[in-house]
Each structure stands twice: as structure tokens, then as C-alpha cells.
Amino acid sequence: MEIDLTKLNQPQREAVTCTEGPLLVLAGAGSGKTRVLTTRIAYLIAEKSVAPYHILALTFTNKAAKEMKERVQKLTGEDAGVWLFTFHGFCARLLSMEIDALGYDKRFSIYDEDDQQSLIGHIIKDLNLNDKVFSKRTLAGIFSDAKNHSLRPEEFLRQSYQPRQVLEAFSLYQKRLKEANALDFDDLLLKTIELFEKRPDVLAKYRDHFRYILVDEYQDTNMAQYHIVSLLAREHRNLCVVGDDDQSIYGWRGADIRNILEFEKDFPGARVVRLEQNYRSTDKILEAANRVIENNRGRKDKRLWTEKTDGFPITVYEGRTEREEAVYICDRILNGRRMGSRYDSFAILYRTHAQSRILEMILQSYSIPYKVYGGTSFFNRSEVKDVLSYLRLLSNPNDDVAFTRIINVPRRGIGNVAMDELRAEAQQRELSLFAVVLDPQTLSLRTRAKFAPFAHIMEAAFEDYGKKTFSVFAADLLKRIGYDAYLKEDKKENYEVRSENVKELLGYMSEFESSFDDPDGDLLQSFLSTVALFMNADNVDEQNGCVNLMTLHAAKGLEFDTVFLCGMEDGLFPSAQSKFDPEKLEEERRLCYVGVTRAQEKLFLTYAGSRMLYGQFTASQPSQFLREMGDAIRMPGGSSREQAAQKAAPVESFHAQTPPVHTGPQVFMGTKPATPKTVDKVLDWKDGDRVRHAIFGEGVIENVEGKGPSQIIRVRFKNGVEKRLTALYAPLTRLE
DNA sequence: GCCCCTCTGATTTTT
DNA sequence: TCAGAGGGGC
Numbered sequence: 042m043e044i045d046l047t048k049l050n051q052p053q054r055e056a057v058t059c060t061e062g063p064l065l066v067l068a069g070a071g072s073g074k075t076r077v078l079t080t081r082i083a084y085l086i087a088e089k090s091v092a093p094y095h096i097l098a099l100t101f102t103n104k105a106a107k108e109m110k111e112r113v114q115k116l117t118g119e120d121a122g123v124w125l126f127t128f129h130g131f132c133a134r135l136l137s138m139e140i141d142a143l144g145y146d147k148r149f150s151i152y153d154e155d156d157q158q159s160l161i162g163h164i165i166k167d168l169n170l171n172d173k174v175f176s177k178r179t180l181a182g183i184f185s186d187a188k189n190h191s192l193r194p195e196e197f198l199r200q201s202y203q204p205r206q207v208l209e210a211f212s213l214y215q216k217r218l219k220e221a222n223a224l225d226f227d228d229l230l231l232k233t234i235e236l237f238e239k240r241p242d243v244l245a246k247y248r249d250h251f252r253y254i255l256v257d258e259y260q261d262t263n264m265a266q267y268h269i270v271s272l273l274a275r276e277h278r279n280l281c282v283v284g285d286d287d288q289s290i291y292g293w294r295g296a297d298i299r300n301i302l303e304f305e306k307d308f309p310g311a312r313v314v315r316l317e318q319n320y321r322s323t324d325k326i327l328e329a330a331n332r333v334i335e336n337n338r339g340r341k342d343k344r345l346w347t348e349k350t351d352g353f354p355i356t357v358y359e360g361r362t363e364r365e366e367a368v369y370i371c372d373r374i375l376n377g378r379r380m381g382s383r384y385d386s387f388a389i390l391y392r393t394h395a396q397s398r399i400l401e402m403i404l405q406s407y408s409i410p411y412k413v414y415g416g417t418s419f420f421n422r423s424e425v426k427d428v429l430s431y432l433r434l435l436s437n438p439n440d441d442v443a444f445t446r447i448i449n450v451p452r453r454g455i456g457n458v459a460m461d462e463l464r465a466e467a468q469q470r471e472l473s474l475f476a477v478v479l480d481p482q483t484l485s486l487r488t489r490a491k492f493a494p495f496a497h498i499m500e501a502a503f504e505d506y507g508k509k510t511f512s513v514f515a516a517d518l519l520k521r522i523g524y525d526a527y528l529k530e531d532k533k534e535n536y537e538v539r540s541e542n543v544k545e546l547l548g549y550m551s552e553f554e555s556s557f558d559d560p561d562g563d564l565l566q567s568f569l570s571t572v573a574l575f576m577n578a579d580n581v582d583e584q585n586g587c588v589n590l591m592t593l594h595a596a597k598g599l600e601f602d603t604v605f606l607c608g609m610e611d612g613l614f615p616s617a618q619s620k621f622d623p624e625k626l627e628e629e630r631r632l633c634y635v636g637v638t639r640a641q642e643k644l645f646l647t648y649a650g651s652r653m654l655y656g657q658f659t660a661s662q663p664s665q666f667l668r669e670m671g672d673a674i675r676m677p678g679g680s681s682r683e684q685a686a687q688k689a690a691p692v693e694s695f696h697a698q699t700p701p702v703h704t705g706p707q708v709f710m711g712t713k714p715a716t717p718k719t720v721d722k723v724l725d726w727k728d729g730d731r732v733r734h735a736i737f738g739e740g741v742i743e744n745v746e747g748k749g750p751s752q753i754i755r756v757r758f759k760n761g762v763e764k765r766l767t768a769l770y771a772p773l774t775r776l777e
Numbered sequence: 778g779c780c781c782c783t784c785t786g787a788t789t790t791t792t
Numbered sequence: 793t794c795a796g797a798g799g800g801g802c
Contacts, residue, residue, distance in 0.1 A: 101791045129792045153792085172798095226792050261791075294790065393788055395793085415790085449778095456778045574792055594789050616788055632789080655787065656793040 044084045044116070049076070056281075056314045057081045060089055060253070063274075063308035065301070066283040069345045070330070070638035071321030071600065074283055078255055079109055081281065082123055083116035085253055093122040097251035097273070099266075100127050101258045103575055105598070109257070124251065128266050132229040133570045135236075135247070137562070142240050143232060148437050148566045150223040151573035155426070156442045157181050157225050163445075164213050170206050180210055187211070188227035189263045189295025192234055221473065222439045230265035237272050244272060252277055259284030259304070263295040271307070278308060286341050287334050290594060290632045292624070302341065319345040319638075321600050323352020326644050329673040330637040336669050337627045345638075355644045355674045357667065363396070363608075363652040367403035370605050373645060374409055374588060377603060384410055386602035388589040390636050392614040395654075396607065397590050404588065414591040420576045424528060424539040425546050429572060431518060435502055436565045439473040448474075451527035453495060459488045475499075498522060511564060512551035519543070593636045604640035606633075609648040610661040633666045646674065732756060 046054050056066045056077045068074035082098060085091040100106045110125050126134065137147055152160065158177045165172050165180070183203065184194070191197035198208055218225065224232060237244040254274045256262065259282035262270070274280035282304060289298040305311045319327055327345045334340070360366035374387050389400055389411075397413050404411045419425060427450055430443040437443075449455045466484060467477045478496050481489045502518050509517065519525065528539050553568050589601065593614075608614055614633070619625035637644060646667060651660045667674065730742045744755040 103792085105791085127792065133792095151792095154790085229792080258791080290789080291791070293788085294792095296791095395787085398793085452778090454778070458778085577791070592789060594791085597791085613788095618788070628789095653793070 044080060044087050046080070046084075049073075049080065050318055052314050052316050052318075053077050053080075056283075056316070057084050059312055059314070060085055061279060063278050063304070063311035064281040065259075065304045065311050065313045066281065066316065067313065067341055067343055068283050068285055068316040069319060069343055070285065070288060070635070071319040072316035072345070073318075073320060074257075074285075074316065075105075075109065075112065077316065078257060078283055079112040079116060081255065082109075082113050082121075086117055086121060086123075091253055093117075094124065095250065095252040096255070097124040097131070097253070098126075098255040099131060099257065099270070100125075101261055102598075103127055103130070103577070105257055106130070127574065128262075128269070129226060129229050129574050130571075132233040132269070133574060135233055136224070136229065137566065137570065139236055139240075139243055140232065142243065143236055145219070145224075145232075146222050146437070146439075148222070148563060150221065150433050150437045150440045150443065151229065151570050152218065152223050152225045152442060153573060153576060154181065155421075156223075157184075159442050159445065160217055160221075161210070161214060164210050164217065168206065168210055168213065170210065175206055175210065180207065180214075183207055184211055184214060185225075185227055186295065188225075188231060189265065190297075191264060192231065192268060194231075217441070220439065221441050222437050223442070227265070230263075230269060234265060234268050234272070237269075248273055248276055253279045254281070256280070256282045257284070260286050260289035260298055260301045261291050261296040262300045263297055267297065267300045274308075280308065287337070287343075287631055288597065288635050290597065290628060290635060292628050302339065315341075315343050317343050317345055319347045321641055322347060322638060323349045323642060325352040325355055325673065326637060326640050329355055329644070329670045330634050332670045332673045333630060333637065333666050334634040337630055353643045355646065355670075357609075357674050358645060358647040359663070360647065360649045361651065363399045363649045364403065366607055366647050366649045367400045369647060370400065370607065370645070371403050371407045371409060373603075373605070375407065377643075382602065383586070384588050385583065385585050387605070388591070388596065388599070388601035388603070388639065389605045389607060390591060390593050390596050390639065391606075391608050392593060392616060392632075393608075394592060396613075400590060400607070410587045411590055412585060412587040414589065415595050418577055419542065419545070420572055422539070422542055424542050428515070428519065428524070428543060428546055429569065431502075431522070432515065432565065433569055434475060435499065435506065436563075436569055438475045438479075441467075441474050444474045444478075448492075448495060451523055451530075453491065455491050459491050462488050463492070506565075510551065511554040511568070512547045515550055516547055593632050596639050597635050600639055600641055602641050603643040603645070604636070605645045605647060606636045607647045608652075609646050609664040609667055610652070611664055612659070612661055613652075613654075614664055615666070630666065630669075633664075646670075 044057075046057065049057060050073075053073055053076070056064065057080045060081070066074070066077060068077065078098065082096055085096060086093055098109060100109065106125055106127050110123075113121055113123060113125070124131070133151065136145075136149070140147055140149060150156075158181050161177045161180050161184075164170075165175060165177065183198070187194035187197045187201075195208070195211065198211055218228065237247075251273050254270065256270055261284070270280065270282075282301070284301050286298055286301050289296060289301070292298060300307075305313065322330075324347055327347055331344055358366070358369050360369055370389060374384070377387065378384065391397065391400075394415065401411065401413065420429075427447055430446045433440050433443040434447070445460075448460070462484060463474055463477060466472075467474050470477065470483070472480075477484070478492045479500070481492060481496070484492070498518075498521050501521060502514075505514055505517065508514075524543070525540060528543070529536050550568065553571070554564060557564055557567065559567065593606075612620070615626055615629035619629045648663050648667075649661070651658055653659070728742055728745060732740055732742060740756040742755070743757050
């Protein structure tokens with residue numbers, strides 16, 4: 042097999058063929074990063090005769106891992122046997138083989154954020170902490186932050202002068218995790234490092250095993266990930282990291298941008314390759330992106346360019362309210378649709394989820410199909426988590442969090458009193474909750490009786506396990522539990538959907554079983570850890586026929602023909618919390634860069650002069666990022682042909698005069714935008730107008746009271762219902 | 778033990 | 793605005 046390098050440009054080719062020694066590939070947005078990584082792997086195998094299992098490739102997301110696997114397979118023509126994992130997946134896999142060296146059982150549980158918080162909740166109670174000061178959320182944040190920033194989180198907490206209570210809570214948290222034979226996400230990384238440090242023989246084994254290491258999205262690595270890579274690669278130094286410092290947007294999650302900025306210091310003699318040719322966007326879009334990002338200090342110098350010249354001008358729109366902004370976006374989408382664009386070629390990107398609400402309302406009123414990404418994903422649904430918790434408890438009987446979740450689901454009449462007694466007993470006897478339930482001699486008769494049915498069910502399940510196929514086993518377990526009946530009774534939510542989800546999970550289990558081919562592995566453990574690390578199952582499906590709505594963070598790595606970047610307002614984007622912190626502001630700017638570079642052909646930047654935030658009217662100024670784009674975006678009085686096109690849109694204006702673009706952060710000082718004079722199709726209601734409401738449907742206006750933002754209109758809807766609505770907020774469109 | 782109502786607080790979330 | 797949590801009443 043030969044690898045075709047002719048399709049690569051010069052720097053790409055260099056990145057593929059420099060196989061020995063440390064290599065930093067600075068891959069700008071849309072510069073063919075994945076192609077380089079996968080071709081490099083294929084090249085190592087085919088041209089350098091490296092055995093696939095000597096190659097380790099690490100990514101951040103399951104999606105990226107999957108995509109790379111598929112592409113490597115395509116290039117090499119077989120399932121190459123390359124170790125291709127997410128960081129966490131790799132660690133979970135390694136620990137499932139080696140963790141007994143650290144005194145854990147190989148069937149450890151992986152605690153996700155919910156599990157973590159539930160555990161922390163009990164710790165707050167047990168330590169009698171004031172939960173106003175030390176809330177679950179706060180503590181979980183502090184703990185994770187410590188684990189992300191340091192290999193010795195206790196020391197980190199001490200050095201950052203955390204109060205005594207935090208230190209106590211943290212050590213109890215770690216103690217309870219250990220007792221539950223559980224690791225949180227951060228532990229997966231830290232325990233791997235601990236293993237390597239404690240057992241040089243194990244480290245030596247894997248060092249020798251992984252002779253070529255590749256890391257994707259290197260700008261997003263945290264301290265622990267850096268150490269893992271460093272430990273494995275330090276000796277042979279065949280380490281290729283690919284990333285873009287300008288797209289580092291997870292600093293708040295512990296990603297340390299210094300890892301990529303100082304790669305050459307960490308690995309002296311490292312080669313640096315810059316991929317600056319962009320294959321995605323037009324020149325106009327790249328110009329705006331470059332203008333913005335140049336305001337950041339301390340970045341690796343690079344500038345994207347493209348052969349795609351003569352692109353559409355970028356449009357800036359100001360709405361008076363978020364409603365107008367949304368209406369404008371919908372108008373543009375319908376317009377694009379009339380010109381032959383598919384709905385799924387549009388993306389609406391925003392800084393916060395809260396912004397999706399109004400967009401959804403207006404999209405609905407226009408009957409535009411859309412999909413919002415980033416809601417509760419499949420594996421996070423309560424019914425799915427319930428079932429998984431039963432399985433988790435069977436796999437790891439020490440898993441107190443799983444036990445606590447399901448002990449009263451379905452309801453078994455077990456409340457605080459019974460649980461308190463159980464906890465006390467468990468503490469006394471130094472056993473897990475489940476262990477006490479299985480051996481309840483010391484519990485009061487009354488409590489014992491309450492737990493007995495549960496104990497019987499689980500004992501029967503233990504008995505059953507291994508005698509049937511995986512999914513049949515689970516289905517039988519659920520029958521015994523009476524889970525379906527519980528879903529039917531529990532009328533909180535749609536029974537059909539929830540029961541369907543459970544079925545889907547069972548289907549997924551049987552699929553997993555049939556593709557499970559690790560003779561030494563434990564099917565249940567392997568399934569549970571895969572699922573635990575696969576919480577974000579909502580991948581963007583490219584041909585879904587829907588307009589795509591998501592946060593800027595979620596948009597990373599994606600591309601769309603037309604992108605609307607909305608809420609381009611000071612205080613929203615950049616967020617108010619980032620405004621006065623130069624580092625945070627730079628991260629917001631990178632986020633803006635990411636957003637802009639998602640667009641292939643058309644980019645719309647929109648903002649509202651005022652919007653409802655936390656139930657309050659908030660007036661706002663255009664985002665400073667808009668001015669930073671300077672004349673890369675359309676200015677008032679501009680003469681170009683788009684001006685004519687703009688007239689079709691309801692309100693257009695962008696008033697800030699652009700000052701020369703300085704380097705470094707700037708504070709917006711422009712004048713307040715004047716109120717646009719164009720006809721406002723939203724506020725100008727009169728009696729007899731026919732309207733459509735997003736929820737109530739069609740109706741006729743009976744009466745209009747008052748003027749301006751407080752205007753109230755009375756509408757009689759077709760279904761006979763009459764409503765008084767605040768015109769400004771009601772999701773209304775006029776029917777001609 | 779469970780349900781309902783009031784209070785509170787609020788970015789972003791690859792694993 | 794609105795979701796989630798905790799307190800109080802049944």
C-alpha cells in the first residue's frame with residue numbers, strides 16, 4: 042500500500058512525513074488537521090513499517106476518535122489496530138488492566154458530574170457545612186479545578202488558601218470515592234499518572250509499547266493530560282501534537298494554553314509546522330477572523346489565507362430587541378431557502394443556551410425546522426441513568442452513589458429515616474450501603490423489611506448474570522424491578538418516550554455485546570465505562586433537514602454554509618464576567634474566532650439594542666469584537682453592492698465608527714446606536730390584524746392598549762381562547 | 778414519605 | 793424568566 046501525498050499542500054506533507062522527534066503542528070481553523078493526522082498514521086504504518094499497535098493517538102471527543110478511526114481505516118484498508126482513544130477512554134482502558142496496583146478493584150465505577158455532586162451533597166451534610174457558602178456546585182467546581190491544575194490537588198488547594206472546610210471536604214470526597222471503588226473523570230487521568238509514578242515497570246512497558254504518539258487538539262490539554270503524554274513520550278520523543286492556540290476555549294475547564302505555547306521549550310529541538318491555508322471559508326470571513334484574533338497577545342503568529350476569493354460580504358444587523366434579532370435571522374433563512382439552500386446548511390450560534398429560547402419561538406412561528414444541540418443527551422436521561430445505576434451496582438457493589446440513586450426507584454417506601462439508619466450502619470461496620478442491605482443483621486426489623494425486596498431482586502440478578510445474553514439479562518432484571526410499571530405510574534413525563542429510551546438502551550447493550558471482542562475484558566465493566574465516557578451522544582447529523590442551533594463552544598470543529606453569530610453584545614459576548622479579566626477576555630475572543638471560522642460562505646453578525654436577561658430589561662452596546670473586525674465587516678454608508686441587498690431586510694444599522702485596530706484588549710467606547718427608523722413589523726399592531734402566535738396559533742387582534750414596550754394587545758384565537766398579551770414579548774407574527 | 782410551593786440564583790461543559 | 797432545591801404541610 043502506498044500513501045498518496047500529492048493531495049497535500051507543502052506544510053501538510055511536511056507534517057505527515059517528519060515522523061521522528063517532537064513535532065508541533067499549528068493547524069489553523071479549516072486547514073486540514075484531521076487529514077494530516079490520519080495520513081500521518083497511515084504513513085507511519087505503510088512507509089515507515091511501524092506496527093499499528095505501536096501508535097497511540099489521543100483525542101478529546103469520542104466523535105473525533107471515531108472519525109479518525111474511520112479515516113485511518115479507509116487509508117490503510119483495514120482495521121489497523123492503532124490505539125486510538127479519547128484521553129479519558131485511554132486511561133480507563135489502561136486502568137482496567139492495571140489499577141489493582143493502586144489498591145482498586147478492576148471493576149471500578151466512573152462517576153460523572155451528577156454522581157460527583159450527589160456524593161458531595163452527602164459530604165456537605167456529614168461535615169455539617171453551610172451549603173449557602175459551600176454548595177455542591179461550588180465544591181465540585183473547586184475540586185475539579187484543583188485536579189485539573191495540579192497533580193497534587195490537596196497541595197493546590199492549600200496553596201490557594203482554601204478554607205479548612207474545603208480541604209476537609211476534599212479529603213473526605215477522595216476517601217469516599219476510594220471506598221466506593223470509584224473514579225471521577227479527573228481521577229481517570231490522575232490515577233494513570235499515579236500508576237506511572239508508583240510503578241516504573243508499568244510505565245516502561247507502555248513507553249515501549251507506544252513508540253509514536255499523536256495528540257489532537259493539543260491546545261485543550263490540561264496539566265494531567267500533558268503529564269501523561271510527557272511521561273510516555275519523554276524518552277523516544279516521537280510525539281506529534283496538533284492544535285491551534287487560537288481555538289483554545291476550554292481554559293475554564295482546566296485546559297492550559299501554555300502546553301501548546303511552550304511545546305518547543307518542553308521538547309527542545311521540536312519542529313514546528315504551520316498550516317495556514319484554509320479550505321473552508323471565503324476571504325471575507327477569514328479577514329474578519331484574523332482581524333479579531335490579532336488583538337490577542339501571546340499567541341503563535343499565524344494568519345489564515347484562502348484561495349476562495351470574492352466571497353459574500355459579512356452582514357451586521359442590529360435589532361431593537363432579541364425578538365427582532367430572531368425575526369431577522371428567520372427572514373434571512375427563509376430567503377436563503379428560497380434561493381435553494383437547505384435548512385441544515387444554516388447554523389445559529391450563541392454564547393449562552395438561554396438565547397435559544399426566543400430563537401426557537403420565532404423559528405416555530407415561521408415553521409422552520411430546527412434542532413437545538415446540547416440539551417440532555419440520551420445517556421443523561423433519568424430513565425437511562427436509573428437502568429445504568431442498577432447495572433453499576435451489580436458490577437461494583439461498593440458504588441454507593443448508584444445505590445442511593447435507585448434504592449427508592451421505583452418507590453419502595455424508603456425515605457430519609459431508613460436511609461439514615463442504613464448509612465449509620467454502613468459507617469459503623471465500614472461497609473458499603475449495598476453490602477449492609479445484603480447482610481442486614483444489625484438493622485432494625487422494620488428497616489430490614491423495607492430493604493428486603495430490593496436485596497432479593499439483586500441477589501437473583503447476581504445469580505442470573507452470565508447465563509443469558511447481556512440485554513436479555515438486563516430486560517429480565519427490569520421486569521423483576523417493575524421498572525416499566527414505574528415509568529407508567531410516574532406521570533412526570535411522557536411514558537412512551539421514556540420507555541422507548543429504555544428499549545433503546547437495551548438495544549445498545551446487545552449491539553455492544555456482539556461487537557465485544559476482548560477475551561480478557563469484563564463485558565459489564567467495559568460497557569459501563571464506555572457509556573460513562575460517552576455522555577454526549579448528540580452528534581451533529583449533517584443531513585437532518587434542520588437549522589442547527591448551538592452554543593459557540595459546541596460549534597467547535599463544525600462548519601456550515603451560513604452562520605449567524607447572534608447576541609454580539611457587550612456583556613453577553615464577551616460575557617460580563619470576562620470583560621475585566623484580560624485572560625478571560627482573550628478566551629472570549631478566541632471563542633469569537635472559532636464562531637466566525639465556522640462559516641463557509643456567509644456570515645451574519647447580529648445583536649440587539651436591548652434584551653431580556655434574567656427577567657430584566659437590559660440595554661446593551663454592540664460587542665467590542667465587532668469593532669475589532671474593523672472594515673472587514675460592512676460599515677454604515679458603505680457603498681458596496683450588498684447595501685442594496687440589505688434594504689430588503691427590516692432593520693439594518695451599524696453605527697459605531699471604527700477606530701484604528703489596536704493590539705491588545707480594547708474597551709468599547711462607541712456612541713450608543715441610534716434607534717433605527719425602519720418600519721418595525723413587530724411593534725406596530727392595530728385592531729383587526731391577523732396574527733399567528735407560536736403557541737396559540739392564529740388569531741385576530743381585538744384591541745390594542747397603550748404604546749411602546751408596555752403595549753398590551755388582546756387577541757382572540759381561532760380556538761376561541763382570548764388572551765391579553767404584552768406585544769413586545771408575545772411570539773407573534775403578522776399574517777398578511 | 779411525598780408533594781407542592783416558595784425562594785434563589787444564573788456562562789461556556791470535549792470526558 | 794425559569795429551573796432546581798429545600799422547607800413545610802398533609
